[in-house]
Amino acid sequence: MRLQYPPEIKIIMVPCTGRVDIIHLLKAFEGGADAVMVVGCLEGDCHYLTGNIRAKKRVGKLKEDFVQMGFEPERVEMFNLSSSDGPKFAAIATEMAERAFKLGPSKVKRQARQAWEKSQAATSAA
Amino acid sequence: MVVGGGIAGVQASLDLANAGFFVHLVEKKPAIGGVVVQLDRSYPTNESAMCVVCMMSPNLMECGRNKAAGGLNYEVGACGRHKNIEIYTLAEVTKVEGGPGNFTVTVEKAPRYVDPLKCISCGACTEVCPVSIPDAFNLRMKKTKAISLPYARAIPSAYVLFKQPECDECRKCVEACEAGAVDLGMKPESMILNVGAIVAAPGFEVYDPSHYDGYHYPAHPNVVTSLEFERILSEGGPYGGRLLRPSDQQEPKKIAWLQCVGSRDMNHCNNSYCSDVCCMYAIKQAEVAKEHGGAEVDTAIFFMDMRTHGKDYERYFNRAKNDLGVRFIRFRVHSFDPVHGTDDLAIRYLTEQGEIKTEQFDMVVLSVGLETSADGLELAKTLGVEVNPKTRFAQTSPFTPVATNKPGVFVCGVFQAPKDIPTSTMEASAAAAAVGELLAPARGTAMLGTELPPESDVSGQAPRVGVFFCSCGGTMGEAVDVKGLAAAAASYPGVVYTDQDAVACSADAQGDMLKAIKEHNLNRVVVAGCSPRIFGPLFRQTVQQAGLNPYLFEMANIRDQAAWVHLEEPEEAMAKAAALVRGAVARVANLEPLQKMVFPMAKAALVVGGGAAGMEAARSIADMGFQAYLVEQSDKLGGQARNLVVSSRGYDYQGYLDGLIKKVESHPKIEVLLNSSVVDTSGFLGNFKTTVQTPKGERLVEHGVGIMATGGQPFKPDEYLYGQRDDVLTLFELDKLIADKSPKVSGAQQAVFIQCVGSREPERPYCSRLCCTHSVESALALKKLNPAMDVVVLYREMRTYGDKELLFKEARENGVMFIRFDLGGKPRVEKGGDGKLQVTITDLILGRPVVLNPDLLTLASAVLPVGTREMGAIFDLEVDLDGFFQESHSKRRPVDASLEGFFLAGLAHSPKPLDESIAQAKAAAGRAATYLARETVEIGGVVAVVDQDKCAVCLTCVRTCPFEVPIIDYTVDAAYIDPIKCQGCGVCVSECPAKAISMQNFTDAQIIVQETALAAG
């Protein structure tokens, strides 16, 4: 259907969201990502029955850890949609891209973070 | 033998070859592919039509790579899964003798003047050739040389020289050809072939609209047929894929499509049938025109009934109308006039409210209908196949849709009746099944084995990655510059070779890839192109034929994840594509070879559902010599077909059904399990073990493949006073009354039908396809019973497609009245003053309400799927948004289910009339035969493996696995995962606290290295 969504989104294929480990999400941030989303099948429709439920639990746990780490929990999110639901995928991709812009670079990239904070302070002052 | 190399002919050849029969494919043109290769895009997915052929191309290529096309030019010798399809191009069948099982066929082959075995399709001859002739492939809208490739990426990919009309044998091409392939001395050959059965798929011709003087065709340059418009849109077309109009090569901003040109008309042509496909291709062309020329292109389709009755077609139509702004004007244009001083055309038409409007269009496309070609009729005469005089399509019975009057000769594709690509592909598989049944004893006797080169051991070698880029035939557009990507990719770690090709999936590109892997002894391959879901298996198979383990391969989807989805931001799209390639290269460098397990194929099929479709599938499987288990939940066979008791065309549905049930119940190779239902299943392709609950307790059925024919049921209407009065019925209930000669029918003065009850509504946005025809047949039956009875049909779109249009004509001529309403003005059904029914409907032509007082009100209710969710859950089969089974690919595999080894037939796949259910059932059997014919099946590869040293036996994996696969092996005090049972989801791998389990092909390292490479972008 060629629905457009922000180019910042980069996609990795895994057999099931159940395969996504917390280490993978952390490594993504370490590699420079500002936001990570895990996109699984609709609950109950998982080809492997419970894969997406497992993933949801892991993302939920990671969000709590983020709060303690002083990381914005909104940077990581789990979504469920059917494989033929193109429009919904475009919508969540756009939403995550907006979150990344709003939240600015992740703390992992120290210089980029400081530069961004300076520019934020400047704009709010003006 | 298969006559005709269009999409139907090719699919039939493949199903036959894969089911163990040697196939002679006779095609009169210099290359196979038929009309489909001339199309730019194909609905409903709008994928490039070449894509449909390309998707076939791993199969087409198998044909292409066999002896006729010469393995030599790929120096691969033993390539191709098997060499069981022999293609004869520029060939025609001239004489046929003998009978089923033993035909002697004379085939005359015109000289190609180029030896396909030597031609390496380098194009040198075309450059030097001085003679230019109109390019028949591009419908004479473009010039080509006397010697040229039939079409870009043609199969077989050998050049052809047309001596007539102008080649003066200057021999320049002979000198230019290093391979010495050009031989002007070639003579016509004639050969006698002995074959067991013949499948006729000669395809069709589009109607020549020059008979309509009012359409100024071909005089006015901006009036083109729909096929010519496809060429204009195509990348290989006259304008390189840019949407320009022929007169001044300007971008047309306003385009009109005129429907029913050469169809549904007794006046200008004698095609009173409907050609079934024109409505859909007009919508598709409008959408693609908007894509090419930008959203402001104004597209208007002039039509009578919008016939989008296929699966998902109604959504396609609604999306075009509501979201994409395609205008639909219900009006049949007779003629239009060129506007003096401009190249435009003025169309004068009537709006819905009846006022006359004239609009000026830059271009007019005539949606021409389909006709049997002169060659098709000639072939029919040669084969002795009878043709229906009214429509000139093959004469077939609804109960044996692919059989003809001549035993041993079968038919499929448009020559059987006008149909679209998915139905043609399905019918081709049905024809293959019919042949499979006839020649069952000869299965496998003429097979040629396939050899794969030994797998070279690459362990311990540093990764040498080759990256092959594909611009997917230009559909990448400007967003992604493949050359730039290739240059950048050369610098990625591990990359030693990059290459790019317009269409990597084509036959010759595969050859280049094989050569490159050998020359640069690559041990890892990345293809950057389209989705792995479509061509993963094709490239993996090519990698395997280069002697590499198929798992040392990765695809970067720069088409669906970059080029197509970031059209407005080309730079970011390029950056993203580069990142995707970098990620894929990083991942492939870390991949290790994996071996698959080999298991025997159980030669049996499980058929779920004992309706007409289930029984036909079981009978076909059994006739082909395999065992069939037919599971039916009710206490008798027959399904919904039991209710078909009325046919104005004189079809004896019940006679057919009783005959079929007798055959199924008495067939030695069919075991019928009544009052039974499937409760559980396990295993994998070729080795399924399904437990069936039968009255005599649980039965474990071992089978290799499965066919889902759980059927459908009529929707219980929830409007029009249904259920509150006994004179408001559904179609089945009316038919019962007619069959029982009930006084309610003979006494009725007026009968009214209401169409689209429950269908094409927001909660069920699909068309149930069979109700228009059913209502018209029942209406005709009523008229025949009592000509004085007033019969009125209230409809939204009259979808009596194909040859059923003749029924609609017959009904009108017999005085049945048709009144149209739209979703906003549905008929009001209430109790009249005298207690009789009163139906009020606004006639849209007169804009005034009409009051009817029927004695019988029949509601054409929708078709709902039965058992799809339950079976979908047990067998893990995908179900689409409307609850019907989802087929693997609407075009290429319309009959295969989402899970390999399972096939779909009948109403459970989508609503369809009985003859199409029967065709689909045979097609399912035909497809199943391509698996059952195999001796072994390969399983495994991507599974979880336990590192016994790290396992702390904490049982997390045992509790986590949804399929209860891991067990504790106390001999080694560690968990054990049976590679056969493991589904490869990886849930246990990430749950295991000790990271003791790793998943082959998706190890943590491989994922992480891809992530970091991606994020670094």
Place this chain on the structure above:
Amino acid sequence: MDTVPAMEPSFELAKQLQEVHLSVSPCYQCRKCSSGCPLTFAMDLLPDQVIRLALLGQEDQVLGCSTIWVCSSCETCTTRCPNDIDIAGVMDWLKEEALRRGQAVPQPAVSRFHQAFLRSVRLGGGRLPEAMLLGLYTLRSGQTLKKLWSGELFADLRLGRQLRRRGRLSLRLPPRLKGAREMRNIFKKAKLSAQSLEEELPPGA
């Protein structure tokens, strides 16, 4: 839409038309006839609406509309109908049926012209005396007074004089036909079928 009177369909008219090989039931409202018709600007009902009303048996509307009288029988619709319905033939039949039933004719000028034409041919013994036609029509058309005031009558007379001057308007009666008796039988047979052919329409009705 309830304001507009609802129609009770009847199939009588459609059956009558079927008997004279002018069946309208094959129509599937493709509306080519209405778009091709050059006279729609002067019509109250479009040709496809006339066919639709005939199919629905709305006799008073169909027989009382101006469309059937304004139709110049140019046969465009009949030629183009994809279902081979003789629409022009239906228009003619409806005109004849309207006169037979004594229906009030909304276009008296046209119906009286046709009647004056046939009466002139009958009185002329088998050929049309054009001058007599113009005279009879002017007397009977009921438009004469209106034309007098609007000055159209003078324009007509001037046109007549121009033709006269060019010798194209002879006042002589056409020659006696040998088959005069045969002509009388033809007209007598027509009178029987038409009854109202002879009735004098009160001028100005």
Place this chain on the structure above:
Amino acid sequence: MKVSYYPGCSLEGTANDYAASIEAVTRAVDVELKELEDWNCCGASAAHSISHSLAIDLPMRNLLIAYQAGLEVVVPCALCFNRLKVAEKALKGMEAHRPWQASTHYVKIWDLLDYFTQPDLLKAVAEKITTPLTGLKAVPYYGCLVTRPPEITDRADYENPRNMELLLRVLGADPIDWSFKTDCCGAGLAVARPDIIDTLVHCLYERALAAGAECLVVSCQMCQANLDLPQERISQNFGKQYYLPVLYFTELIGLALGLPEAPGWLDKHLVDPRPLLREKGLL
């Protein structure tokens, strides 16, 4: 060549100029016209509008006269031609029901223009041309009933007839193609509803001028009357002075053959064609 000739009532009255040009031109190409013995009026649009029995019986009588004469019949007036063909089809229909009565041997009924554009006659005309009509831009106007409906007229090219263009080219004139060559001029409504004629004919004038025509060429005197007579009135009503002479194709043949009587026919028109023809050097 000898053919039966059915002139029709108006050729004896308002269109006797057309009759004159026909007789002269046919004589010039050695075609002898034998007028039908005791022919009667075909009933024109009046009969088929309000009396089906007259609509069949009137032309039937002429048909039977033609059959007795045994020669092919040439019919200049489109309406008479159409009515004769209707009678012919009706007779064939009747005989189909009673094959034992199928005694009549049919003769071909020709529309005059069709007859004249037969290859041998065209050759005959071409040979006798003295002053070709070079530079005369004309649009052919066929009207309705010569070509339509095809089931009655048996015409193949009923949507886009081209034989008058053929003739004009043979005569050396410059025929212009336009889309309105078979659009209706209002025919029988001329007397009862002249306002309708004004609208229809005004549209034809505009389209002819848009196509770059200087005059209209017709083959039926009804069309000639509806295009020629109201031109002055339409010019007043629509406030635009139209000068589009309406010529019979037989008059053009007469001119091209240099027949002495030709100029005589031209002054019978209301819209005087002579200024245009003089400007073209043809008079």
